[in-house]
Amino acid sequence: MxxxxxxxxxARMRELQALMAHRNFTVDPERLNVYSHDEVSGEKYRFLPDIVLYPETTEQIAEIxxxxxxxxxxxxxxxxxTGLSGGAVPVFSGIVLSLERMNRILxxxxxxxxxTVEPGVVTDEIQKAAKSAGLLYAGDPCSSDASFxxxxxxxxxxxxxxxxxxATGRHVMGLEVVLPDGNIVQFGGKRVKDVTGYDFVNLMVGSEGTLGIITKIILRxxxxxxxxxxxxxxxxDVETAIAFVPKMITQAKLLPASIEFMDHASLTLTGRFLNSKLPYADAGAHxxxxLEENDKEVLFDEYVRIGEMCLKNGALEVFVxxxxxxxxxxxxxxKAIAEAVSSFYPEFCMEDIVIPINRIPQIMEKVGAISERYQLETINFGHAGDGNIHVTFLNDRYTPEQWEKTVExxxxxxxxxxxLLGGTLSGEHGIGLKRKKYLSAVLSPAVLELTRRIKAAFDPTGILNPGKIAD
Ligand SMILES: Cc1cc2nc3c(=O)[nH]c(=O)nc-3n(C[C@H](O)[C@H](O)[C@H](O)COP(=O)(O)OP(=O)(O)OC[C@H]3O[C@@H](n4cnc5c(N)ncnc54)[C@H](O)[C@@H]3O)c2cc1C
Incomplete structure (x- = not known):
């Protein structure tokens, strides 16, 4: 749009500030700078807002x-x-609406x-609250100690x-949302099932702040x-580790809670960052x-069986x-890999491709060829069990201009x-500003048009998070 x-x-600034009780806003240039970027590296993903507002209630957001x-x-x-796609950057300046003060477990x-929580609760706090009652909140991004x-x-x-x-959406049962025109709506609720009308809960999930502002969340x-x-x-080596992942998923007859992957370069980087060494840090990949169970013996049998499978499929060792x-x-x-990358490399490009699990070995081969073709130092890690690999290019040699062109x-x-391998651009980090121009490579013109129409139905004036998915 x-x-x-x-x-x-x-004059408008005065009107807007009058809406905010207790001076819940800032126009201090140093503070504005903090809200000009997320965790994507590069100057082209930085935009200064004119003002940052810190609302404390849904009603205040509706007024704004x-x-x-x-x-x-x-x-x-x-x-x-903490976003890794430039989703929260104010491309057209104006207002950044920070949800950090809406941080209560309700x-x-x-x-x-x-x-039921407000949107500014840190993910870890929800995990801890659930655990203290013998329950699990299963959303678990590596940024859980910081992300909301x-x-x-x-x-x-x-x-x-x-x-x-x-992913997170699977745990969301209901939402309160402020629409761009200020209307407050409820989608879903504490019901296990609900087919009364369109599934707006799942439309809001992953909408990257472009359709409405989420002000309350009911989680399962x-x-x-x-x-x-x-x-x-x-x-x-990477090839042997990666080739084993689809085999384990299809042949083990049990579902692990996690299957994560780190190549040798990721292991070295995170070891350097934490100043510690994992066992077998010299291996080509980990x-x-x-695994989790309610019965100790069942768990024992399972990990012995998986361990044996690993050893038969080229594992050097199995540490329990x-x-x-x-x-x-x-x-x-x-969990420290992403932080290690940003602390050692001012310029990097962390990707988020996701492919059918049986194609992971082929994509890793292609990644190797691309890194060689463009002389890019590359580390690979990620959620291998989901086919979601964070291919990450690191700038260790190029000038900023050369880097831009090469990475592109x-x-x-x-x-x-x-x-070509049946995959797509992003499994979890989203489109944001960073991947917007590549959307047409995966979505057909008809789907892109539908995306624009949905955006226009929610936000006819186009004021909410402009410059992102639907623009
Ligand atoms: C070290 C590190 C590790 C990470 N690991 C993972 C991982 O394992 N898995 C993963 O999926 N991601 C990961 N991420 C990425 C990031 O943490 C997630 O995308 C996270 O969900 C972003 O949450 P945030 O609160 O920081 O959102 P922000 O970055 O502030 O915003 C992200 C998007 O959400 C929108 N938004 C935020 N709040 C609202 C709201 N209340 N209503 C409407 N829109 C809103 C914003 O407009 C923006 O488009 C990682 C990031 C880092 C830095």
């Missing part, structure tokens, strides 16, 4: 949206800013096994337990398994396989982490090969 916006003149619609001022919703309902649940819903965040429990909780074990499995300390050490290394070409090749 090509829309034109009004500027936040001094009514005012913004009437005045045609762009509004960009923002969670914790209700823990043990009769329906649901938890509203951002997780808006991105349909994935993470480490998707293979067994599904599930029983927490009593026993957990993580297997850390080194392989001599898999982390998490069945206590909290060793499990935490393994996961710390896995490499991305074109990567996306082309991914699509």
């Amino acid at each position: 090509k829309a034109s916006y009004n500027r936040l003149t001094e 949206m009514k005012w913004a619609s009437k005045n045609k001022i762009p509004v960009t919703p923002r969670g914790a800013g 209700e823990f309902d043990k009769e329906t096994l649901t938890i 649940i509203g951002g997780n819903v808006a991105e349909n965040a994935g993470g480490n337990k998707v293979i067994k429990y599904g 909780l599930v029983p927490l398994s009593k026993y957990l074990v993580d297997l850390l499995v080194p392989f001599k 898999l982390i396989i998490e 982490a069945d206590n909290r300390n060793t499990r935490e050490k393994i996961w710390k290394a896995r 070409k490499a991305l074109e090749d990567l996306y082309r090969e991914t699509v």
Whole structure:
């Protein structure tokens, strides 16, 4: 949608600020700078807002949206800013609407096994609240200690337990949403089933802040398994490790909670960042396989069987982490990779391709060829059990201009090969600003047109998070 916006003149600024109780806003340039970017690297993904608002209630958000619609001022919703697609950056300046002060757990309902939260609750806090009652909130992105649940819903965040429990959307039962015109609507509820009309809950999930502002979320909780074990499995090379993943999924006759993958370069980088070494850090690749059960003996049988399968399929060793300390050490290394990348490389490009699991070996071959073709230092890690690999190009040699051009070409090749193998651009990080121009490579003109029409139905003036998916 090509829309034109009004500027936040001094008079409009005064009107807007008057809507915000207790001076819940900032125009301080240093503070504005914090809200100009997310975790995507590169100056072209930075845009300064004119003002950041910190609403505390749904009603305040409704007032802001009514005012913004009437005045045609762009509004960009923002969670914790940990996004990896440039979704929360205010491309046309205007208002950044930060949800950080709407951070309460509103209700823990043990009769329906649901938890109702505001969008600014940190994901980890929900996991902890569920665990304290012997339950599991199964959403588990690697950023869970920082990201907000509203951002997780808006991105349909994935993470480490998707293979067994599904991505964030699978846990969302109901939403309260403020529409761009300021109307407050309820979608879904605490009902296990609901086919009364279109499925708006799932339309909002993954809509990246372009259709409405999520102000309340009802999440499903599930029983927490009593026993957990993580297997850390080194392989001599990426090919052997990756070839084993589809085999394990189709032949093991059990569903692990996680199957994660780290190549040698990722292992080295995260080891350097944490100043510690995982066992077999010299291996070509590691898999982390998490199993969970309510019966200790059943779990034992399962991990012995999976361990044997690993060894028959080229594993160098199988480390069994069945206590909290060793499990935490393994996961710390896995979860720190993205942070390690941004701390050592000012310029990097972290991708999020996802392909059918049986094609993982082929795509890894193509990735190797692309890295060589463009002389790009590359690390590969990710949620192998979901076919979701974070191919990450690191700039260790190019000038900023050369880097831009080289990465652009490499991305074109990567996306082309991914699509040819039945895959797509993003499994969990989303489109945002970063992948917008590549959408037409995977979505047909008819689907793109439908996307624009849905956007226009929700947001006829085009003020909500402009410059993203539907524009
Ligand atoms: C170290 C690291 C590890 C990560 N690991 C994972 C991972 O394992 N899996 C994964 O899926 N992602 C991962 N991510 C990416 C990121 O954490 C997720 O996309 C997360 O869901 C973003 O949440 P956020 O609160 O930071 O949202 P933001 O980055 O602030 O916003 C993301 C998008 O959501 C919209 N939005 C935010 N809140 C709302 C709301 N209340 N209503 C409407 N729209 C809203 C914004 O407009 C934007 O488009 C990782 C990121 C980092 C830095």
